[in-house]
Every structure is written in structure tokens, then in C-alpha cells.
Amino acid sequence: MNSNNLQNLRKDAEFSDSSERKISEIVGTLERVSAPNDFNFRVKAKIAEEKGTSKNAYRHWLRYVLPVGAAAFVLVFGLYAFNFFQTAVPYEQAENVEPAKVEEIRTPAAEKTPDNTFVAESNTARTADLPADSVIQSNTQPKITAEKPIFTADKSARKKSEIQAKNTPEDTFKGSRDLAREPVSVQILPTGIEPDKSIPPTEGVGNSGKTNIVELLNFVGAEIVTEAGKMKVKSVRQNTLAERAGVKAGDVVESFDEQKSDGNSNSANIGGARKLVVSREGKLHTFDLKLN
């Protein structure tokens, strides 16, 4: 900036008074400083340093990402610790508090059992405060006959309550979790028996309500038709007990379990081994049908 321009600027009518002009002149008398000789070299060095993108990325990581990650970790850990201690505190407090004090803490609706076990107020106790329609809905739900105590006065009482909870009768209400814990009894049926398939009534025999030979043989896989007072195997289903025993279509049933097959004999017992005698091409064949 040359001095003529500065002087011209100061000649402008920009000063409100002479003191302001003098201040401007005093400030203008300050000598100017210059940059050092290695200024250009240092600028080039800084630019080269800044061009190291990997180093810059590392700096950004340290400056921004790392603190944010650390804060997020502390927040998550704090929430976890808060939940952990929040659930643990009531249980520990209950051990140290005397029974009388516990009774004071409890709500008036809480029930007191003889063994100093305090049962939490059940949902059904609050139905009086609810609207009428909601009470009706709550009555339709299974009735809760026993509730697990939440706070116990001492360890012995707590153990008693746990034992009582274990000895709860089976007719009490159980949730899905309780049902899932119980072992499921699996009934193993002999091969060839289809438990889901209902036995169709045999033609000509009728459904008297009792299990007869026709129904039994049909049950094991041999379909029986009655011709001229004799039972004849019409067909044998595959992968059934009758097929594995060797019964074939066209066999005429002579006896079953040492009972003559007159088409009306009843056999109420289907357990154990059965001996089936059929005539095939004039010869008698005996098959052992092990139903169980």
C-alpha cells in the first residue's frame, strides 16, 4: 500500500472530529513487519504435511470418532450397570429389613402369610378400581390360585416359599413357560399303526361299537370283505403289519386268535400276539401278528 493512497483516504470526510483523525494518523505511523525469509519454504512444508491424507484421517479418528465411541461405550455400560444394580437392590434390601418395617413399606392391599412371607398384591385385587366391562374380561381369564412371593422377610421364609412354589398342585394355573418345562410323554406305537387314521366301518359287518376281527385285520393293514359267510382279504396295504407278516390278497381268514371267523365273532382285546390262520390255495398258513 503506498502512502499516497493512505493520505487520500484520510482526506476523506470520514472523521467526526480532529481527534479521530489524529488517532488514525497515529495508528498509521506504526511500521510494518515483514514475513521471514523462509516463509515460502515453511508454507510448502505445511502443504506437504497436510497432503498426507492417511495421517489426517488418523487425526480425525482421534479427534472425533474415538471420543464419540468412548462416550457411547460408557453410556451402554452405564445403562447395563444401572439395570443390573436396580434389579439386585430390592432383593438385598429385603434381607436386611426387619419384618415389621417391611410390612410398613408394603401397600395396604398386600397380604401377609403366616410364615412371614409377603405376597405381592395380585391383579385381581385391583379389579374394584377398574371399569365394569374390564372386570368381566378379567374374570374370563384363568384364576390365579397361588402367586410367587416377591419380597421375603428372611432367608428361611424365602426357602419355605420356594418349597411351597415347587409343591404347587398341578391344577393350579401354569404359564406357557411352566408347560414348556414339563416333559412331554411320547407314546410309541408299533409300526404299521396309523394313530391319526380312523378305522372305517367295514362293509357288511356294521359298526356295533365293539372291535371285531374285521376291524382288527383292517387295523393291521388287511382289508376284509365277507363273501358267502367267510372273510376274504381283499387287499393288503403297503408297509403295514399284515404285509410284513405275509398276508396276501385273496387269503381266506379261517381263524384269528384261535377264534373261528364266522364274521360275527368279537374280539375285544387287541393287545399281545395274535395268530392269524388263513387258507391260500387250499393250504393253511399261520401268521403271528404282534400287535404290541
Added chain:
Amino acid sequence: MALDKPVKTDIETQEADAAVTGLSDHALIEQTKSGDEAAFAEIVNRYRNPLTNYLFRMLNDYEEAVDLAQETFVRVFFAIERYHTDYAFSTYIYRIATNLAISEIRRRKRRRLMSLTGFFQNEGEEADFHPPDKKPLADAAMLEDEQKEIIARAIATLPDKYRAPIVLRDIEGLSYEEIAGVMRLGLGTTKSRISRARGLLKEKLKNYFEFEI
């Protein structure tokens, strides 16, 4: 804006390309965008002394002023693709320098506040994380009398919003319009702040100078 061209040393003359010395600022910017390092070196040569002087008057610390001037050129280099020729380059580069200077001033204020709340500070004992530069200033030799040093320190104690306009106006010689562009203020506000800065300086220097009332 006419700026004083710095006197080049022999080494700097070798670095600068003679073909770019006569080009305008915008032409140099365009050549720098195309990868011409000599064009950028010419920009540095043109503005390094005005920027250093401006920052020195803002901060009253020569080493810090040199560092911030270099940082200004680094920022210009990396943001040169985003530079638009709608404004004068001088306005653009002074704005960057002003922002850096104000940031540094605020950082110093924060350090001063921290020192007030220091745990290991005894009562009555002044502790400063950024101690004042006790050594002679680089231009102290050029300040022949005490008055100039007093003026420099008085300017350095002005608030940010008054310090930059008066330095740009009375030391760097920028026009009101250019100062308004640098400070991103209206023309009236700029004039008002410069006048207010002169009034504050008058109050600070009234014990050293005689002013007509």
C-alpha cells in the same frame, strides 16, 4: 487494492516464475487450479507481508502471526477449488486470516479463564497457560520510541469486532467496502465500528497523547 510488493531475495526470485509475476490474482488462481506451483508461489509472495503485518497487529505476537499467515495460505491452497471470482482475492484471503486471528484470540481468552480456575493456583499468584512473550518483539527494534509500542499494545487490547476493522482501515489501507466484505458486515456497520474503535483507542491513549476535545 494495491498492495506493496515484497522485496524478493535471490532464492525467492529463483522459486518464482517470471511468467506469472504480471498476472492478476484471479489468473494466478486459475493457474494454481491447473497445478502450476509457481502461480501459487507468486500468490504467497504477494500477500505474505501484508498478511503477516495484519496478523501481527491483531495478535501483537510475531511468531503467532507468521504461523497464522502460513496457515492462511495452506487453507487457501486446499480450498482453491471452491474459490469463486465473484469477490476480490484480497477480500477472500483477509477473511480467512481474520477468522484465524479471531479464533486464536478466543483461544487465548479461554486459556486465561482456565488459569483463573486452576486447582494449583495460589491466591494472589498469577498463573497463565499462555504466558506473555517477555522477549523483545521481532519488530521492537523497529519501534524506535515507547509511543509506538504503547499504540501497538493499545490496539491489541481492543475487542475483536473493533480491532480487525481499524487495523484493516488505518494500517492495511483497505476501503470501507473491502473491509465490509472481509468482516461480512454492512457498510454502515463497518464505518460505525471503525469510528467506535478510534474512540476506544483515544480513551486508551489519552494519557500519552494530547487530543483536542
